[in-house]
Amino acid sequence: MKTHVINSVYADTRSADYIAKVKAVYELGKPKVVMLIMFTAVVGMILALPYHPYDLPWIKIFWSTLGIGLLSSAGAVINHIVDRHADAKMFRTLNRPLPKGRLNKVTALFVAFTWTTLGLIILLWQANLLVTILTLMAMIGYAIIYTMFLKRTTPQNIVWGGAAGAAPPLLGWVAMTGELSLEPVVLFLIIFFWTPAHFWPLAIQRVEEYRKAKFPMLPVTHGIAYTKKQIVLYSGLLFATTLLPLVIGMSGVAYFISALGLNAMFGFYVYRLYMSAENDGAMRLFAYSIIYLMLLFAFLLADHFLYL
Numbered sequence: 001m002k003t004h005v006i007n008s009v010y011a012d013t014r015s016a017d018y019i020a021k022v023k024a025v026y027e028l029g030k031p032k033v034v035m036l037i038m039f040t041a042v043v044g045m046i047l048a049l050p051y052h053p054y055d056l057p058w059i060k061i062f063w064s065t066l067g068i069g070l071l072s073s074a075g076a077v078i079n080h081i082v083d084r085h086a087d088a089k090m091f092r093t094l095n096r097p098l099p100k101g102r103l104n105k106v107t108a109l110f111v112a113f114t115w116t117t118l119g120l121i122i123l124l125w126q127a128n129l130l131v132t133i134l135t136l137m138a139m140i141g142y143a144i145i146y147t148m149f150l151k152r153t154t155p156q157n158i159v160w161g162g163a164a165g166a167a168p169p170l171l172g173w174v175a176m177t178g179e180l181s182l183e184p185v186v187l188f189l190i191i192f193f194w195t196p197a198h199f200w201p202l203a204i205q206r207v208e209e210y211r212k213a214k215f216p217m218l219p220v221t222h223g224i225a226y227t228k229k230q231i232v233l234y235s236g237l238l239f240a241t242t243l244l245p246l247v248i249g250m251s252g253v254a255y256f257i258s259a260l261g262l263n264a265m266f267g268f269y270v271y272r273l274y275m276s277a278e279n280d281g282a283m284r285l286f287a288y289s290i291i292y293l294m295l296l297f298a299f300l301l302a303d304h305f306l307y308l
Contacts, residue, residue, distance in 0.1 A: 024097035025111055028080050029073030036294065037168045038069045043297040044172025044187055047250070047304050057176075063126035064175040068168060070119030071139045075164075077112040078143035081105055086213040092206060127175040134174060138167040152214075155221040158203075162195030169297070186244045191293070193238040197266075198289040200231050201273060201282040228274045231285075235270045239263045242296060255303035262292050262299075 045061050080087070080098050088099035097103040116139070123132040146161030154160075166188045173184035200218060203210060204227055207219040219227045242259045245251035269288050273281035
């Protein structure tokens with residue numbers, strides 16, 4: 001009887017350890033960020049196809065989204081590996097799997113290799129060579145060029161590193177068409193200009209943590225007042241870029257009106273942060289910017305079906 005109880009406890013412990021490791025691997029992939037990446041990629045795919053929902057190639061869309069998601073997650077894992085020591089110094093990141101010791105570096109490297117390999121195979125199998133190459137380049141841009149070099153050497157790191165994060169809708173478009181055109185470049189530019197306006201409020205809020213971790217983020221190197229001015233600048237560029245879909249005939253009036261409303265609210269939060277001496281609007285702008293991007297692409301999608 002005692003042996004049975006011991007074995008049962010041992011089995012429960014093993015099961016709990018396994019679940020904890022699976023959860024830690026899941027966290028390595030930055031699932032919230034990757035979900036947004038996959039959503040914008042799917043929007044790019046659907047916008048590239050002049051079909052009603054019931055005519056869309058949903059199987060191809062599924063596999064292409066999975067391939068892009070796996071490579072994005074692999075890039076996130078490499079980011080975790082490279083930043084593990086700095087993450088341990090920052091309150092926002094100290095509970096991540098590697099600095100907390102819930103996973104080791106070798107396991108993380110294996111996960112990154114596996115997800116990269118599977119993602120490349122899926123994209124080659126279900127999509128095309130061009131999107132496979134571009135997705136791999138985006139992963140390398142984020143995991144290697146941004147994480148290892150730009151993040152540690154220039155206060156403009158989030159601007160140039162943001163090019164990798166801006167790629168998903170372009171990748172989605174290319175996955176369906178096999179070619180580049182003006183429309184996916186516009187989608188790319190929307191996220192490219194959104195990224196600094198989205199991330200720098202967080203950097204303002206966490207400026208002392210970035211200083212402690214020795215990351216040359218803009219508020220650390222140039223001060224908060226200068227960073228606020230840059231947020232205003234990139235917000236203006238973002239607003240102008242979000243109107244381009246109507247200009248090039250990619251969308252209609254419904255999207256245009258929706259974009260104006262979303263931009264007005266974004267401008268309100270930017271103004272509050274810019275005028276605030278205590279920077280208490282930073283996290284409100286950061287949180288709204290995520291909702292903003294999701295709704296902007298959702299309205300692009302709705303407008304697309306409205307005019308079919």
